[in-house]
Amino acid sequence: MLQESRHSSPWWWVPTLYFAEGVPYFLVNNISVMIFAKMGIPNDQLAFFTTLLYFPWFLKGLWSPLVDVVKTKRWWIITMQVLMAALCVLLTISLPHPEATMIADKTTPVSMFWLTLVLFIITAFASATHDIAADGYYMLAHDSGSQARFIGIRSTFYRIAMVFGQGVLVFIAGRFEKSTGDIPLSWQLTLGITAIVLFAITIYHIFALPKVERSVTDTERGPNMVEAFKTFFTKPGVVLAICFMLLYRMAEGLLVKLSLPFLVDTPEVMVRDGQLFGGGLGLDTDVVGLIYGTIGVLFLLLGGILGGIFISRRGLKRSLWIMAAFLTLPNLVYVYLSAAQPSDLWIIGSAISFEQFGYGFGFTAYMMYMMYFAQGEYKTSHYAICTAFMALSMMIPGFVAGKIELAVGYYWFFWLAVGCSVVTFAVTYFVHRQVDENYGLKVEK
Numbered sequence: 001m002l003q004e005s006r007h008s009s010p011w012w013w014v015p016t017l018y019f020a021e022g023v024p025y026f027l028v029n030n031i032s033v034m035i036f037a038k039m040g041i042p043n044d045q046l047a048f049f050t051t052l053l054y055f056p057w058f059l060k061g062l063w064s065p066l067v068d069v070v071k072t073k074r075w076w077i078i079t080m081q082v083l084m085a086a087l088c089v090l091l092t093i094s095l096p097h098p099e100a101t102m103i104a105d106k107t108t109p110v111s112m113f114w115l116t117l118v119l120f121i122i123t124a125f126a127s128a129t130h131d132i133a134a135d136g137y138y139m140l141a142h143d144s145g146s147q148a149r150f151i152g153i154r155s156t157f158y159r160i161a162m163v164f165g166q167g168v169l170v171f172i173a174g175r176f177e178k179s180t181g182d183i184p185l186s187w188q189l190t191l192g193i194t195a196i197v198l199f200a201i202t203i204y205h206i207f208a209l210p211k212v213e214r215s216v217t218d219t220e221r222g223p224n225m226v227e228a229f230k231t232f233f234t235k236p237g238v239v240l241a242i243c244f245m246l247l248y249r250m251a252e253g254l255l256v257k258l259s260l261p262f263l264v265d266t267p268e269v270m271v272r273d274g275q276l277f278g279g280g281l282g283l284d285t286d287v288v289g290l291i292y293g294t295i296g297v298l299f300l301l302l303g304g305i306l307g308g309i310f311i312s313r314r315g316l317k318r319s320l321w322i323m324a325a326f327l328t329l330p331n332l333v334y335v336y337l338s339a340a341q342p343s344d345l346w347i348i349g350s351a352i353s354f355e356q357f358g359y360g361f362g363f364t365a366y367m368m369y370m371m372y373f374a375q376g377e378y379k380t381s382h383y384a385i386c387t388a389f390m391a392l393s394m395m396i397p398g399f400v401a402g403k404i405e406l407a408v409g410y411y412w413f414f415w416l417a418v419g420c421s422v423v424t425f426a427v428t429y430f431v432h433r434q435v436d437e438n439y440g441l442k443v444e445k
Helices: 014-038 043-052 055-062 064-069 073-094 100-105 110-140 144-180 183-208 225-233 238-247 250-264 285-314 316-340 345-373 379-419 421-432
Strands: 270-272 275-277
Touching: 014 043, 014 073, 014 110, 014 144, 014 183, 014 250, 014 285, 043 110, 043 250, 043 379, 055 064, 055 110, 055 379, 064 110, 073 110, 073 183, 144 183, 144 285, 225 379, 238 345, 238 379, 238 421, 250 285, 250 316, 250 379, 250 421, 285 316, 285 345, 316 345, 316 379, 316 421, 345 379, 379 421
Parallel strands: none
Antiparallel strands: 270 275
C-alpha cells in the first residue's frame, strides 16, 4: 500500500528526482572526457577508457529484476544517491595532479588515473541502478493520470541536469582554472561542488520522497526475462532492427567522443612517435562550458522538441530520410572548424549549435523507431533491450575513435565521421521500407 508522506505531491519530488538522475550520468559520460582531456591524457587512451564507462547502461537490464524484488524502489534511490555522493567525495580527494609539462604535451599516462577510473565505473553502476529504481518508483508513487501530467516535468528536469552537468560545472571548472592556474585543483573543486549538490538532494529526498511500502507478488514481478529475450530475438525483422540501432548513429558515435578534446586541444599540430597531437581550437574550459555545454545543449533540446512535432505531423516513415540528413550532414561543421580553426566565438558557437540542433532533431527518429519496434506484449522489456543496443551503438565507435584521430589528425578524422553518413543512409533505406505509414502520426480527436 502507498503510505502518504506530508509532501506526497509529485511537485515535491519529481523535479529533484530526475535532476538527480541526470547529474551522475553526465558526470560519468561527459565531464570525465573533459577532465581527462584537460589532464593531458592522449586521445586514444581517453576515448577507449571513457567508452568503457558506458557498460553499466548497456548491461543494466541484467540486474533490473533485483531492484524489483529486493527492498523498495525508494530504498534503492536513497542508497544509490548516498553512494554516488560519497564517490564524488572520493573522486575529489583522490584526483591525481600530473605535472604541467605532461598536461601541455598530452603525455599523461592513463595509469595515473586508475583509481579515478575505478571510482567512475562504480559511479556508473550506481547511476544505472538509480535509473532503474527512479523509473520504477515514478510508476508506483502516483497514479497513471498524475504520471501523464508529470511526464514533461521529469523530462525537463533531466534536461536541466544536462545543462548543469555539461555546461554549468564545466564553466565553473574553467573559472577555477583561470583564478588558480591549476587545472587538477580546478576539477577537484568542481567535483567537490558536485558532491555537495548530490548530498543536498539526498538529504532532501529522505524527507520528501513518499514512502512506497508494498510486498511484491508473483504477478507483479514483471515478465519472465527469458521469455522477453526470446520473443525479442524472434520478432520479424529483428536483424535489420539491430543493424539500424547499432549503425544509425555511427558518425555521431565517432564524433561525440572527441568533440570536447578538439575544442580544448592546442591549435599547433605536433608529431610525436608518428602520432598527431593538437590541431584543436584551444578554447578555454569555461568557454567550452558556455558554448558547448549550455548553448549547444539548449539547441540540442530544441532540435529534439521540434523533431517530435515534425514526426507527429508527418509520421515516422515520411520523416526518416529528412531526419537522417539532419543527424549526419551538420557534422561538416567540424570539418570546417578543424580546417579554418576560427577564433571568433560567434562562428564557433553558431557551428556547434547548428550541429547540436541537427543531432537533436535527427535522434528523435531513432527513439521513435525503438518504440515502434518494441511494440507488443513485452514492450517494456523489449524497449529496455533496445536501449542496450543504443548504448552499444556509441561504445563500438568510441573504442576506436581515439586511435583513428591520432593516426590521421582531427581534420581527416572529421571527414571520416562525415563519410559514415553513408552507413546511416543505408540502414535508413532498408528500415524505411518496413515502417508502418501511420506510426507516429498524431491522432486527431
